[in-house]
Amino acid sequence: xxxxxxxxxxxxxxxxxxxxxxxxxxxxxxxxxxxxxxxxxxxxxxxxxxxxxxxxxxxxxxxxxxxxxxxxxxxxxxxxxxxxxxxxxxxxxxxxxxxxxxxxxxxxxxxxxxxxxxxxxxxxxxxxxxxxxxxxxxxxxxxxxxxxxxxxxxxxxxxxxxxxxxxxxxxxxxxxxxxxxxxxxxxxxxxxxxxxxxxxxxxxxxxxxxxxxxxxxxxxxxxxxxxxxxxxxxxxxxxxxxxxxxxxxxxxxxxxxxxxxxxxxxxxxxxxxxxxxxxxxxxxxxxxxxxxxxxxxxxxxxxxxxxxxxxxxxxxxxxxxxxxxxxxxxxxxxxxxxxxxxxxxxxxxxxxxxxxxxxxxxxxxxxxxxxxxxxxxxxxxxxxxxxxxxxxxxxxxxxxxxxxxxxxxxxxxxxxxxxxxxxxxxxxxxxxxxxxxxxxxxxxxxxxxxxxxxxxxxxxxxxxxxxxxxxxxxxxxxxxxxxxxxxxxxxxxxxxxxxxxxxxxxxxxxxxxxxxxxxxxxxxx
Amino acid sequence: xxxxxxxxxxxxxxxxxxxxxxxxxxxxxxxxxxxxxxxxxxxxxxxxxxxxxxxxxxxxxxxxxxxxxxxxxxxxxxxxxxxxxxxxxxxxxxxxxxxxxxxxxxxxxxxxxxxxxxxxxxxxxxxxxxxxxxxxxxxxxxxxxxxxxxxxxxxxxxxxxxxxxxxxxxxxxxxxxxxxxxxxxxxxxxxxxxxxxxxxxxxxxxxxxxxxxxxxxxxxxxxxxxxxxxxxxxxxxxxxxxxxxxxxxxxxxxxxxxxxxxxxxxxxxxxxxxxxxxxxxxxxxxxxxxxxxxxxxxxxxxxxxx
Numbered sequence: 001x002x003x004x005x006x007x008x009x010x011x012x013x014x015x016x017x018x019x020x021x022x023x024x025x026x027x028x029x030x031x032x033x034x035x036x037x038x039x040x041x042x043x044x045x046x047x048x049x050x051x052x053x054x055x056x057x058x059x060x061x062x063x064x065x066x067x068x069x070x071x072x073x074x075x076x077x078x079x080x081x082x083x084x085x086x087x088x089x090x091x092x093x094x095x096x097x098x099x100x101x102x103x104x105x106x107x108x109x110x111x112x113x114x115x116x117x118x119x120x121x122x123x124x125x126x127x128x129x130x131x132x133x134x135x136x137x138x139x140x141x142x143x144x145x146x147x148x149x150x151x152x153x154x155x156x157x158x159x160x161x162x163x164x165x166x167x168x169x170x171x172x173x174x175x176x177x178x179x180x181x182x183x184x185x186x187x188x189x190x191x192x193x194x195x196x197x198x199x200x201x202x203x204x205x206x207x208x209x210x211x212x213x214x215x216x217x218x219x220x221x222x223x224x225x226x227x228x229x230x231x232x233x234x235x236x237x238x239x240x241x242x243x244x245x246x247x248x249x250x251x252x253x254x255x256x257x258x259x260x261x262x263x264x265x266x267x268x269x270x271x272x273x274x275x276x277x278x279x280x281x282x283x284x285x286x287x288x289x290x291x292x293x294x295x296x297x298x299x300x301x302x303x304x305x306x307x308x309x310x311x312x313x314x315x316x317x318x319x320x321x322x323x324x325x326x327x328x329x330x331x332x333x334x335x336x337x338x339x340x341x342x343x344x345x346x347x348x349x350x351x352x353x354x355x356x357x358x359x360x361x362x363x364x365x366x367x368x369x370x371x372x373x374x375x376x377x378x379x380x381x382x383x384x385x386x387x388x389x390x391x392x393x394x395x396x397x398x399x400x401x402x403x404x405x406x407x408x409x410x411x412x413x414x415x416x417x418x419x420x421x422x423x424x425x426x427x428x429x430x431x432x433x434x435x436x437x438x439x440x441x442x443x444x445x446x447x448x449x450x451x452x453x454x455x456x457x458x459x460x461x462x463x464x465x466x467x468x469x470x471x472x473x474x475x476x477x478x479x480x481x482x483x484x485x486x487x488x489x490x491x492x493x494x495x496x497x498x499x500x501x502x503x504x505x506x507x508x509x510x511x512x513x514x515x516x517x518x519x520x521x522x523x524x525x
Numbered sequence: 526x527x528x529x530x531x532x533x534x535x536x537x538x539x540x541x542x543x544x545x546x547x548x549x550x551x552x553x554x555x556x557x558x559x560x561x562x563x564x565x566x567x568x569x570x571x572x573x574x575x576x577x578x579x580x581x582x583x584x585x586x587x588x589x590x591x592x593x594x595x596x597x598x599x600x601x602x603x604x605x606x607x608x609x610x611x612x613x614x615x616x617x618x619x620x621x622x623x624x625x626x627x628x629x630x631x632x633x634x635x636x637x638x639x640x641x642x643x644x645x646x647x648x649x650x651x652x653x654x655x656x657x658x659x660x661x662x663x664x665x666x667x668x669x670x671x672x673x674x675x676x677x678x679x680x681x682x683x684x685x686x687x688x689x690x691x692x693x694x695x696x697x698x699x700x701x702x703x704x705x706x707x708x709x710x711x712x713x714x715x716x717x718x719x720x721x722x723x724x725x726x727x728x729x730x731x732x733x734x735x736x737x738x739x740x741x742x743x744x745x746x747x748x749x750x751x752x753x754x755x756x757x758x759x760x761x762x763x764x765x766x767x768x769x770x771x772x773x774x775x776x777x778x779x780x781x782x783x784x785x786x787x788x789x790x791x792x793x794x795x796x797x798x799x800x801x802x803x804x805x806x807x808x809x810x811x812x813x814x815x816x817x818x819x820x821x822x823x824x825x826x827x828x829x830x831x
Contacts, residue, residue, distance in 0.1 A: 041789070042789070044608050044609060044793075045608075045609055045610075050610070180609075180610075181609055181610070181611060196781070197609070197616070197619065197620075198620060198781045198785060198786060198789065199779075199781040230691075230779070231779060231781075232691050232779040233776045233779060233785065233788075234776055234777045234778075234779070236675055236678075237675075237678065237690055237691055237777055237778065237779060240678055240679065240682055240683045240690045241682075241690040241691055243683055244682060244683060244686060244689075244690055246689055246690050246691070246692070247690075398792050400792075400793060400794060401794070403561065404561040407561065
């Protein structure tokens with residue numbers, strides 16, 4: 001590493017404190033076009049079909065581009081594809097690409113690259129994106145700038161998916177073994193220089209980049225020359241690095257946000273329309289939560305608004321819907337009608353009906369995943385539950401383990417242990433998340449009924465927006481009335497950014513996709 | 526001597542084998558199916574999950590998995606990581622130099638600071654120098670690495686701005702090395718002090734003094750050389766402590782070594798990588814112990830025949 005930022009710091013060590021101010025000015029001016037973004041973890045892969053983490057997707061966004069793009073409200077519109085037509089039966093989509101898109105290796109991006117990407121998603125094992133693309137049966141290149149996608153059945157989430165990072169367009173020159181682990185050729189605003197695993201993803205600006213549809217002011221190449229995405233696991237270390245200027249953007253420790261705000265040294269940015277939903281869900285295959293009254297009792301007994309006010313201040317919102325803000329179908333007023341306002345007396349009455357009382361508390365265990373102060377939130381909920389006579393233990397684990405254990409709980413219908421419930425989190429760009437979660441067998445082998453399955457299928461096969469909204473809201477109502485999926489709050493993880501004053505124009509697009517297209521580094525920060 | 530080295534090597538091999546058996550058993554006691562955790566997003570069909578399980582051998586009984594692992598090991602194959610699908614050995618070797626640099630420089634700091642402090646305390650026994658050094662040592666032993674690391678970080682990187690917070694070049698090695706080194710210096714200081722006090726009371730030191738040798742010769746040639754023998758024997762153990770401490774410290778300072786890799790692997794339940802790490806870690810510690818034992822045997826001929 002020989003950038004001026006580092007050389008400058010070396011001189012400071014030699015010269016000592018008195019020179020610091022002078023040199024700081026000099027180094028900032030010279031290295032103004034480099035931005036360092038620190039995050040708690042590294043990416044899993046550079047291959048968009050090989051990982052699912054938000055950390056990975058946020059890097060793909062910089063290297064690759066997508067056929068469609070979400071606007072700031074989360075609606076998909078043209079991007080690399082400038083237009084498309086849909087056949088009357090809703091099974092054939094014909095897309096036309098914009099001209100002049102260049103891959104990072106200098107080759108032209110055309111319909112063959114699109115076919116390469118989709119074929120790869122379906123042919124490659126293990127591809128993690130396959131089912132998200134929908135029931136695609138064929139991709140045909142019509143001419144270099146147009147292609148036709150054929151679906152086996154109608155799929156309402158198809159167009160939104162084409163704006164999501166999972167559908168990142170991969171150039172067909174990515175044929176070497178190192179693709180995904182060391183190399184990645186895309187058409188996005190930044191070119192991969194190097195991925196030092198566990199440490200840093202180094203990117204340079206793509207001078208040929210054209211922004212056709214991303215919701216940012218800059219329609220050309222990024223203003224900054226270098227984007228260094230660094231892994232700094234410890235939150236206090238990230239904050240220290242932000243304060244010294246080694247890092248320009250990072251997620252701050254929650255407990256320090258108030259002091260950062262009052263000190264005014266860093267700007268605190270909160271992402272909106274993240275699509276992140278934190279919700280209660282239950283092991284419905286055995287007591288006590290096989291009984292709807294037990295689920296409703298938990299919902300009535302817990303007060304998410306109070307809990308998030310205490311733990312997150314004003315950084316997050318009460319979320320009534322099973323699909324979060326920014327996602328098609330989200331409507332707070334609609335969802336609230338079927339929601340469970342905090343009412344401990346109702347909870348007690350339901351528990352009494354089930355035979356529980358002060359001498360015979362309902363016992364259960366709450367699963368929570370680590371990080372983001374969620375354990376503190378869980379403690380508040382635990383004491384709220386205790387007030388109505390629900391004795392809930394708390395088990396904290398990483399998200400991967402929680403996913404696996406929730407599924408295992410649902411699949412174990414005969415255990416003598418009381419069923420668990422969990423503070424689950426999901427982020428998705430479309431209400432199709434409800435299909436993935438609740439259509440049998442479901443992501444967690446949880447609650448399902450033939451009636452719900454049929455309703456969910458209709459949300460997929462209905463494409464026309466108004467009609468689809470009706471179908472989606474019917475599902476929302478069903479899930480809430482049956483106390484299956486009870487929204488708590490949104491956003492819920494990695495949504496707060498502390499930004500140094502030198503950084504201008506940093507924006508976070510919908511579904512938590514940070515963009516550096518408009519970023520300029522000022523020298524007077 | 527050859528027999529002695531062979532014995533030590535065999536003992537090291539047994540240690541390594543026990544470590545691999547323990548880790549294979551332990552990992553299955555932790556709740557959570559690794560395939561589901563890694564690939565279990567709803568994007569993957571149950572058939573695909575099963576195919577992956579078979580490919581990784583995770584559908585086999587534990588002992589079969591272990592035997593398969595040993596068989597591959599004999600071919601020099603540590604398997605492929607689940608995250609990123611890379612050869613485990615390559616992943617470990619890529620990150621090991623950073624950990625080695627950290628542990629060796631920490632050991633250097635621990636030895637220089639710890640032994641000097643211990644020697645001084647013993648020499649000035651009963652004075653405020655002795656009491657002060659030992660109070661420092663107790664503080665050092667009691668203070669969690671993590672906390673000491675953050676304190677040093679706030680002082681040297683944030684307040685004084687002498688050193689970078691994190692990074693990757695040699696200057697960002699100083700803070701983590703100091704943290705680990707100072708914490709372990711405390712142990713060495715206490716050990717050196719008691720060893721030196723024993724020596725100072727020995728007859729041969731009194732004789733050396735009585736025959737009028739200069740104080741410096743008595744201290745350095747007679748006392749220090751003999752006093753350091755038990756201290757050197759502790760260095761192997763110290764090295765193991767440092768390797769363990771590196772796991773925490775690498776995380777605090779974003780130092781890109783195998784310690785941090787281990788944390789990442791555990792969080793993602795990357796079985797092949799965890800197994801590889803434990804084996805690697807056990808091998809490095811066991812080999813370091815062998816080297817120290819052999820060095821000790823050279824220093825003190827009595828060891829070879831005991």
